[in-house]
Amino acid sequence: MSLSNNPFNGWANAALTGGSSASLQSFLRFRIIHPAAESDHSTVAPLDILNCTVLDPHSRKHFAVSTMLPKPEGRFIPVPVTYIQAQNAQRTVVGSVEWQSPYPNVASSVLPRQALPAFMQTLPSSTVSFALQGRPYAWLKNDDAAGDLVCYDTASNPQKVVAVLSKEHSGGMLLSVSPDVLQGGLLDSLVLTLVLILSGKAA
Numbered sequence: 001m002s003l004s005n006n007p008f009n010g011w012a013n014a015a016l017t018g019g020s021s022a023s024l025q026s027f028l029r030f031r032i033i034h035p036a037a038e039s040d041h042s043t044v045a046p047l048d049i050l051n052c053t054v055l056d057p058h059s060r061k062h063f064a065v066s067t068m069l070p071k072p073e074g075r076f077i078p079v080p081v082t083y084i085q086a087q088n089a090q091r092t093v094v095g096s097v098e099w100q101s102p103y104p105n106v107a108s109s110v111l112p113r114q115a116l117p118a119f120m121q122t123l124p125s126s127t128v129s130f131a132l133q134g135r136p137y138a139w140l141k142n143d144d145a146a147g148d149l150v151c152y153d154t155a156s157n158p159q160k161v162v163a164v165l166s167k168e169h170s171g172g173m174l175l176s177v178s179p180d181v182l183q184g185g186l187l188d189s190l191v192l193t194l195v196l197i198l199s200g201k202a203a
Contacts, residue, residue: 024164024176030062030187031055032194033172045171049198050082054175054191061087063094063191082195084108084188094188097195106196108189120196128197129154132189137162139197149197151190153180163190 034045035053038061054063067082084095095108106120107113110133120130126141135155142148151163163177175194181187 024161027164027176027178028057028182030057030175030177031059031168031172032175032191033170035064037170037172047171047173049195063087063188065191065195082199084191084195086188095192095195097192104196106192108192110185110189111192116196120193128193130193132186133184139193149194151193165194 031054032047032049033053033055034047035051036045038053038055050065050067052065053061054065056062064085064087065082066085067080069080070078072078079098079100081099082097083093086092086094095111096106098105103116105113106116111119120128123129123138127138129136129138131137135153137151138154139149139151142150149165150161151165152159153162161178162181163175166174166176168174175190177187177190181190
């Protein structure tokens with residue numbers, strides 16, 4: 001399965017290491033794990049961001065991320081699609097990436113379907129910027145010893161950290177988010193940005 005023209009290929013090699021800042025005590029922690037680790041917590045497996053499970057702070061399944069090739073319809077040639085599915089009774093799709101050329105189409109619960117360049121842009125200093133509900137945000141590679149990816153609300157003065165992504169020794173990842181992210185209904189959109197940023201080497 002080939003994913004076409006992801007402009008964030010270089011981010012797929014982000015040197016994530018363990019350990020988020022102690023100043024994030026009020027943040028809520030979501031784990032991103034290999035599906036096999038749902039039933040066996042001792043599982044140590046490389047994480048595929050295109051096919052993974054997101055657990056809530058109580059270790060309950062919150063999102064399922066899956067990638068598949070839809071069935072052909074008429075002359076339409078399908079492209080791989082990544083779905084972010086809420087684990088409610090309806091299994092609602094709350095985010096998606098259609099991996100088509102020249103750029104993927106993206107959508108989330110607060111993001112109308114649009115081409116990727118209209119949503120996310122790369123900037124100097126290892127930064128990816130995007131906007132949700134008219135407010136600007138940016139993921140930044142943290143080059144200090146923690147090795148985290150940090151998401152800022154860039155409209156705040158000073159800029160405010162709203163999320164931190166770090167790697168766990170098990171091979172999973174820890175996504176710590178501020179209460180504002182949940183209150184604003186932005187969690188699925190942040191997971192969508194991570195799918196885009198970290199999937200550069202998937203094929």
